[in-house]
Structure formats: structure tokens, C-alpha cells
Amino acid sequence: MVSDRHRRLDRPLKLAVGPKTATALEKLGPTTTGGLLRYYPRRYGDRGKLTTLRDLGVGEHVTVIAQVAGSSVRAMRNKRGAILTATITDGRDRLTLTFFGKSAGTLSFHERRLRPGITGMFTGTVGEYRGTLQLTHPDYEPFEDLDEEFAAVQKVDWPVPIYPAGASIPSWRIATAVQTVLTAQGPQDVPEPLPAAYREEHGLVGVLQALHWLHEPHSMGDVRRAQDRMKHEEAFVLQTALAQRRAAMRSRPTMARPLRMGGIREAFEARLPFELTAGQREVGAVVADEISEPVPMQRLLQGEVGSGKTVVALRAMLQVVDTGGQAALLAPTEVLAQQHLRTITALLGPLAEAGMLGGAEHATRVTLLTGSLSAPARRKALAAAASGEAGIVIGTHALLSENVQLADLGLVVIDEQHRFGVEQRDALRAKADGTPHLLVMTATPIPRTVAMTSFGDLETSTLSELPAGRAGIETVVVPAGKPAWVERAWQRIREEVDGGGRAYVVCPRITATETEQGEEEMAEDADLLDDLPFTEDLIATGGLPDAAPRASGPPRPPLASVEEVAALLRQVPALDGVTIGEMHGQLPTDAKDAAMAAFASGAAPVLVSTTVIEVGVDVPAATVMVILDADRFGLSQLHQLRGRIGRGTKPGVCLAVTTAQKDSRAMARVQAFAGTTDGFRLAELDLQMRKEGDVLGAAQAGRGSSLRLLSVTKDVEIITAARAGARALVERDPALATEPDLAEVLDASIDEETAEFLQRF
Known part of the structure; x- marks a missing residue:
């Protein structure tokens, strides 16, 4: 509940700045006085030096103090609209001011203010029209008396806040509205979410002082100190929300699942055909210890493609099964769920055949639950899960259905x-x-900063070491405009197939008529960002525009589709006699299974597919991948796709075919992908290339909960400090009873939608 002393910040803007200004501001986002105070300047301008009219030069950004000698409004000669021309003088020389409007009425505001005899300060860039110097649409401030003139002269060196504006309200009017609201606030009117001890530790000013420095700074030093303070605030509020979630989860009752000697896990480890990596053993020990405690484990396991995360998870699942419990593994697609079923049952062998002929003495069962199961198969899977017969239940979103019951769920793997x-x-x-x-x-x-920001309620473990025996992958950029290079790609596929290998050909679309972003399994980070005008202003406002204009340049050819490419490859001479399979998310489950089986067996050694094969698909014989329109994917997704090859003992080759121009950002991204197989390095590059707006999401822009100033790519020290401070605070005061202002801001800014969004990065 909002305290009485802060209710002023919930006042509708129309009561503070008037209905007309409030309506215009609300189109930009702010609807309350508090929202307006948090509508930060996009950048800061420079008034230039105070000068006399005689010293003006064309192109200079200047500020002058002069008197209005006269003004007039006339209609434009050749098109609709009106022009207001005012002449100002310093007593010796003259300068013209020009304002354009849709009609004479729209210029009446300036006409009233620029009355002859009025003295004021005028700021703008000097231009020239027919031999006369002029300022077009200058900022200006009329003086009522000498005291105002003196105060204005003092402001000449102050930075000028420039706000994200709209057609119905310019930046200077926003500044006026902000000043109206800001000057009415006292120290007790604005909630202070940063604890006093934290502010003192990090040398941060109070919230009201920071707001004054953001909206009316006397120097850029003021701006930097204010922005630093607000970055700490944004980080601290978010980290507190995540720390509360973490603490609440850890306080819930759970059953300890200690290691048991002579159980299924021990038998599984004895039959593993390979040696665990040092990373797998280290992370596995941490997970085993946490599962052994009566405190819920909450851990994020990230790892390179092929680093062996599934084995780490399976050891944890078997530890739970050994205690009589069950483990549920939730996968995002049926293809991945099916792959997990095949991988886990193959690794377990007779240990997954409890009660079956040939099953091990100490064994369990693994069952699959997806939306496409037949009614009899679904009934059988539901029964196995509900009875506890299946110690491991693998599924898609179907696992979340209300009618799915588990006998003793001890571990959830996502x-x-x-x-x-x-x-x-x-x-x-x-x-x-x-x-x-x-x-x-x-x-x-x-990257570490994103993990702390998006997964602050989880502890993080990382697997970076690949299992022994992997032969590596070479990546080559293939310009689509060079037919000989593309033809060589098809020849390369034939060479690999003749050597017993398999080849993926990845397309962004299923059919030629499909829209570019119409396919459901095309990843959320599918990178069509080269057509967006990334600028400092765009970043400062917190996200991507709803609709950005396309960049100029030659039109791009249509994106490759599975149907067209498969038909084309069947006519390519280099692939004569090679069976071409097709795979995409709209195929029925049995058709997907058949396509993958034919590919794995070599019956159809070339598979033309969408990104549905991006994760989890494991065909060790796959040695070559051709990614068509590679520039239309994000770096992380390209890395995921490439991880489908080179999983056996033979080296892999990835051919990234692109129509991107030589010096474009799209080509830079593809070349970065080709330059390294280090997924963590690529993730860092992805953040650098995609900028803040795309990291945090366009959905965040303009909302009260948006991270407006904090940069997850640059502010690692602030995020680290805020995380430590927030966790310490929540540990000693989970309900934030000692920090009511923080609780108030948290309640207002971190809603359920925002919390879910942040977890989905």
C-alpha cells in the first residue's frame, strides 16, 4: 500500500501540468507525477558560448541575449502553412528568428512571447538565408526583469536536458512540465529505495538530489553522478525482487535426497562408456550436495554445446530416484523431448527396464509425455507417472496439464x-x-552480468570443457552472390555423405509464401536487426521502436525455405542419387520421428530443416551443416545450430551462406560467428552487437518497471554490488520492514509480467 506521504507522486498529470500538456505527455508514457520525474532526458545539449551578434558565424551553436525589435506572421507562398519572423538586436546588430507552423494559429504562442521590447536569451545554430543570419526554431527564454536576466546568464554553461519528444509536445515543453512537478517535491515526497548504508558505502546521493541533477544539471559531472545513483537504484530494486523470490523458495519445506550407496546412480556410473570431464565431476558434486540438504536447490547449469549437461542432470535425477522419488524433465519441443528419451534410455540400458525381461535388479522406468501421444499411450504414461513406476518423466508443456500427477516429485529439470x-x-x-x-x-x-540480472534467484554453474574425442568444427562464410562457392558447398556435402557422414541444410522458413518471422520455432533472437536504426538516442530511451523504417539499399532476396531448397537439392548434379529429407515444426510427430530416423541411419543422409533441430538433436555421424541466410539469425542461435555437427570422432564443417553486404553489421556478425567456436565469447559479442534495447526487450520500453539507465553489458560492478547488498538485506529482513520505501517502489515497479519477462532472457 502506498504511504500518504508519497501519494503526491500518484497524482494524475492533468492535475499538475494541465489537461493539454498531460494528454501529450501520456502519449509518451508518463501518466502520473512520479512517472514524469522518471522520464529522463535522452541526452544533454550545449547552449554554446554567450556571444554578441557581431561575432556570430554560420554553423555555430550559440546563445545570445538580445531584445525583440519586431515580429510578424505571414502565410507561405507556395504551400500550406505560416511563418513567424522576429528580429532581435543587441543594440547594434540584428539577427532573424524564424518559426514555421501549420497555420498562423499554431504560431500564436511564439507571437505572444516575442513582443517588441521583450528581452530574452536565445539559443540555436546560426544559419543563413538570402544573405541574412538567422536562428530557425531557437530555444528562448524571455526575461521579465533584470533578476531573471542575471539568473539566465548563470545558466549559459549548464547542460540543456533534451527529452524523448513527440509531435504534440517538444522537448522544451516537457522540461517545463518536469520543472513544475520537481520544484513541488520535498525530501519526504519521493520514496528512497536505496538503504542509507548502501548509499554511504558507494558514495551515492539521495534520490531527490539525483532527480534535480538529471533534470536541471549545472554540469555534466552532476549528470554522471545522478545517472550512477539511478543505475544503482534500478539494479538494487531488481536484485531485491530476485533475492526475495530466492529466499521465499529456500524457506519452503523440501525433502533431502542424499546419495545412496549401491543404488541406480552408482550402477549407472559404473556402466558409463566414457570418463566424465573434470567440470562434470565438479558440478555434479555441487548438485549432489545441494540435493542432499532439506533446502530446495535452485541452480542454473549453463554449458557449451555438447559439454555434457544431460549427464550431469541424469546423475542428479538418479540420486533422487534412489531415495524413492521422481524427477521430471521439461523440454520446449517434442523433438528435444524425444531426443532426451532416446539419450537417457540408451545411457541407462537395463537400468531403465524395471520389471522387464532383461532389466537390472535395481532399475527404474523412463516415460515420455507429449501432446501428440495417442490416447492409449497417454493413459499409460499418466499411470506410470502417477504410480511412481516411472522414476524419470520426460515431457513438453503437456507435463504442466492439471491431470498430470506424480507420486513423489523430488527434482525438476528445465x-x-x-x-x-x-x-x-x-x-x-x-x-x-x-x-x-x-x-x-x-x-x-x-554472460555473467545477464545471468545475475535475469537469473538472480538461482546459483550458477558452468560447463565449458568438451568431452574428450571431439574433433572440432571449421566454419566458412560463403557469399551467396558467388555461384561457384555455393556449388562447392553442395559438392562438400556429397563428399561427406560418400564418407559416411550426414549433412544438415538449415533454412529460416518452411514455405516460400511464409512471412519472414512466421515460423514458430524460429528463435526469439532471430536477428533481423540490421534494418533497425540503432543510435545512442534509441538506446537511451530504453528499447527498439515499435516499427522501424527499413534501411536504404538493394532489396534482399526472399529467405530460403525448406520446401524450395529440398526441391532444388534434388536437382543439383553433385547430389544425384542422394536422398534428401525434410524436417520442420509443422510436421506430425510420427513424420518428424521418421525423418530423424532416416537421417540418423543414413537412409536420407541430407536433412533440409528449419531451426527445429537447433537444440538437443544428437546424430554423431553429422559432419557438415549449411546454414542458408545465416545473417538472419542471431549469434547465439548460429552457435546452437553449429553444435549439431562434429559430435562424433570426425571433424565438422559449417558453411554459413549469406547475402549480407561486405561492410554491413550483418556480415560482421556472420564473420564473428565464423571466427570462434567459443560460445561464451559469442554471447558477449551478441550483446555488444545487439545493444541494450534488444537485451532487455522492446516490451520493457516506456513502462514504469523498465531499466532505463542500467546497462547489463557495461555495469557489471553496479550489478554485482547491488546483488550482494540486496541479498544481505533480504537475509536479515525478508519483508523489508526496515526499508518501507524500497518495499513501496518494489511493489509498484516489479509486477508479475516483468518478473516473468526477466526470467525468460
Whole structure:
């Protein structure tokens, strides 16, 4: 509940600045006085030096003090509209001011203010028209008396706040409205979410002082100190929300699942055909210790493509099964769920055949639950899960259905965490009597700052070491405009197939008539960002525009589609006699299974597919991948796709075909992809190339909960400090009883939608 002393910040803008100004401001986002105070300047201008009219030069940005000698309004001669021309003088020389409007009426405001005899300060860039110097649409400030003139002269060296404006309200009017609201606030009117001890530790000013420095700075030093303080605030509020979630989850009752000697896990480790990497052993030990405690484990496991996350997760699942519990593995697609079923049952062998002929003495069962199961198969899977017969239940979103019951859910494993939201994660955990342990996995490497920002309620483990025996992958950029290079790509596929290999050909679309972003399995970070005008102003306002104009240049050819490319390859001489398979998300489940089986067996050694094969698909014989329109994918997604090859003992080759221009950002991204197989390095580059707006999401722009100033790519020290401070505060005061202002701001800014969004990065 908002305290009485802060109710002023909830006042509708129309009561503070008038209905007309409020209506214009509300189109930009702010609807209350508090929202207007947090509508920060986009950048800061320079009034230039105070000068006399005689010293003016064309192109200079200047500020002059002069008197209005006269003004007039006339209609334009050759088109609709009106022009206001005013002449100002310093007593010796003259300068023209010019204002354009849709009609004479729209210029009446300036006409009233620029009365002959009025003295004022005028700021703008000097231009020239027919031999006469002029300022076009200058900023100006009329003086009523000498005191105002003296105060204005003092302001000449002050930075000029420039706000994100709109057609109905210019920046200077926004500044006036902000000043009207800001001057009415006292120290007790604006909530202070940063604890006093934290501010003192980091040398931060109070919130009201920071607002004054942001909206009316005397120097750029003021601006920097204010922005630093507000970055700490944004980070601290977010980290407090995540720390509260973490603390609340850790306080819930859970069952300890200690290691048991002589159980299925021990038998599984004895039959592994390979040696665990040092990273797998280290992370596995941490996970085993946490599952052994009566405190819910909450851990994020990120790892390079092929680093062995599934084995780490399976060891944890078997530890729970050994205690009589169950583990549920949630995957985002049926293809990935099916792959997990095949991988896990193959690794377990007879240990997954409890009660079956040939099954091990100590064994369990693994069952699959997806939306496409037949009614009899679904009934059987539901029964196995509800009875506890299946110690491991693998599924897609179908696992979240109300009619899915589990006998004793002890561990939830979420694969490809970024495909799920908080609600889905919690819906699965709610199927347990207590609180199950949680392990979320991602093969999309997450830079440290993003992990702290988006997954602040989880502890993080990283697998970066690849299993022994991997032969590596070479990546080559293939310009689509060079037919000989493209033809060589098809020849390369034939060479690999003749050597017993398999080849993926990846397309962004299913059919030629499909819109560019119409396919459901095209990843959320599919990178069509080269057509967006990234500027400092865009970043400062917090996100991408709703609709950005296309960049100029030659039109791009249509994107490659599975249907067209498969038909084309069947006519390519280099692939004569090679069976070409097709795979995409709209195929029925049995058709997908058949396509993957034919590919794995070599019956159809070339698979033309969408990004549905991006994660989890494991065909060790796959040695070559051709990615068509590679510039239309994000770096992380390209890295995921490439991870489908080179998983056996033979080296892989990835051919990134692109129509991108030589010096474009799109080509720079593809070349960066080709330059390294280090997923964590690519993740850092992805952030640098995509900028803040895309990291945090366009959906955040303009909302009260938006991170307006904090940069997850640059402000690692602030995020680290805020995380430590927020966790310490929540540990000693979970309800924030000692920090009522923080609780108030938190309640107003971190809603459920925002919390879910942040978890989905």
C-alpha cells in the first residue's frame, strides 16, 4: 500500500501540468507525477558560448541575449502553412528568428512571447538565408526583469536536458512540465529505495538530489553522478525482487535426497562408456550436495554445446530416484523431448527396464509425455507417472496439464530455460507435495552480468570443457552472390555423405509464401536487426521502436525455405542419387520421428530443416551443416545450430551462406560467428552487437518497471554490488520492514509480467 506521504507522486498529470500538456505527455508514457520525474532526458545539449551578434558565424551553436525589435506572421507562398519572423538586436546588430507552423494559429504562442521590447536569451545554430543570419526554431527564454536576466546568464554553461519528444509536445515543453512537478517535491515526497548504508558505502546521493541533477544539471559531472545513483537504484530494486523470490523458495519445506550407496546412480556410473570431464565431476558434486540438504536447490547449469549437461542432470535425477522419488524433465519441443528419451534410455540400458525381461535388479522406468501421444499411450504414461513406476518423466508443456500427477516429485529439470517462463517453472514444481529441487539448463551461454540480472534467484554453474574425442568444427562464410562457392558447398556435402557422414541444410522458413518471422520455432533472437536504426538516442530511451523504417539499399532476396531448397537439392548434379529429407515444426510427430530416423541411419543422409533441430538433436555421424541466410539469425542461435555437427570422432564443417553486404553489421556478425567456436565469447559479442534495447526487450520500453539507465553489458560492478547488498538485506529482513520505501517502489515497479519477462532472457 502506498504511504500518504508519497501519494503526491500518484497524482494524475492533468492535475499538475494541465489537461493539454498531460494528454501529450501520456502519449509518451508518463501518466502520473512520479512517472514524469522518471522520464529522463535522452541526452544533454550545449547552449554554446554567450556571444554578441557581431561575432556570430554560420554553423555555430550559440546563445545570445538580445531584445525583440519586431515580429510578424505571414502565410507561405507556395504551400500550406505560416511563418513567424522576429528580429532581435543587441543594440547594434540584428539577427532573424524564424518559426514555421501549420497555420498562423499554431504560431500564436511564439507571437505572444516575442513582443517588441521583450528581452530574452536565445539559443540555436546560426544559419543563413538570402544573405541574412538567422536562428530557425531557437530555444528562448524571455526575461521579465533584470533578476531573471542575471539568473539566465548563470545558466549559459549548464547542460540543456533534451527529452524523448513527440509531435504534440517538444522537448522544451516537457522540461517545463518536469520543472513544475520537481520544484513541488520535498525530501519526504519521493520514496528512497536505496538503504542509507548502501548509499554511504558507494558514495551515492539521495534520490531527490539525483532527480534535480538529471533534470536541471549545472554540469555534466552532476549528470554522471545522478545517472550512477539511478543505475544503482534500478539494479538494487531488481536484485531485491530476485533475492526475495530466492529466499521465499529456500524457506519452503523440501525433502533431502542424499546419495545412496549401491543404488541406480552408482550402477549407472559404473556402466558409463566414457570418463566424465573434470567440470562434470565438479558440478555434479555441487548438485549432489545441494540435493542432499532439506533446502530446495535452485541452480542454473549453463554449458557449451555438447559439454555434457544431460549427464550431469541424469546423475542428479538418479540420486533422487534412489531415495524413492521422481524427477521430471521439461523440454520446449517434442523433438528435444524425444531426443532426451532416446539419450537417457540408451545411457541407462537395463537400468531403465524395471520389471522387464532383461532389466537390472535395481532399475527404474523412463516415460515420455507429449501432446501428440495417442490416447492409449497417454493413459499409460499418466499411470506410470502417477504410480511412481516411472522414476524419470520426460515431457513438453503437456507435463504442466492439471491431470498430470506424480507420486513423489523430488527434482525438476528445465532444459533450454529461456523457452519457459516463471509460471511454467512453478506449475511443474507445484505438482510436488513439498518443494522439489530445481535444476535449469541452457546451452545458450549467458554472460555473467545477464545471468545475475535475469537469473538472480538461482546459483550458477558452468560447463565449458568438451568431452574428450571431439574433433572440432571449421566454419566458412560463403557469399551467396558467388555461384561457384555455393556449388562447392553442395559438392562438400556429397563428399561427406560418400564418407559416411550426414549433412544438415538449415533454412529460416518452411514455405516460400511464409512471412519472414512466421515460423514458430524460429528463435526469439532471430536477428533481423540490421534494418533497425540503432543510435545512442534509441538506446537511451530504453528499447527498439515499435516499427522501424527499413534501411536504404538493394532489396534482399526472399529467405530460403525448406520446401524450395529440398526441391532444388534434388536437382543439383553433385547430389544425384542422394536422398534428401525434410524436417520442420509443422510436421506430425510420427513424420518428424521418421525423418530423424532416416537421417540418423543414413537412409536420407541430407536433412533440409528449419531451426527445429537447433537444440538437443544428437546424430554423431553429422559432419557438415549449411546454414542458408545465416545473417538472419542471431549469434547465439548460429552457435546452437553449429553444435549439431562434429559430435562424433570426425571433424565438422559449417558453411554459413549469406547475402549480407561486405561492410554491413550483418556480415560482421556472420564473420564473428565464423571466427570462434567459443560460445561464451559469442554471447558477449551478441550483446555488444545487439545493444541494450534488444537485451532487455522492446516490451520493457516506456513502462514504469523498465531499466532505463542500467546497462547489463557495461555495469557489471553496479550489478554485482547491488546483488550482494540486496541479498544481505533480504537475509536479515525478508519483508523489508526496515526499508518501507524500497518495499513501496518494489511493489509498484516489479509486477508479475516483468518478473516473468526477466526470467525468460
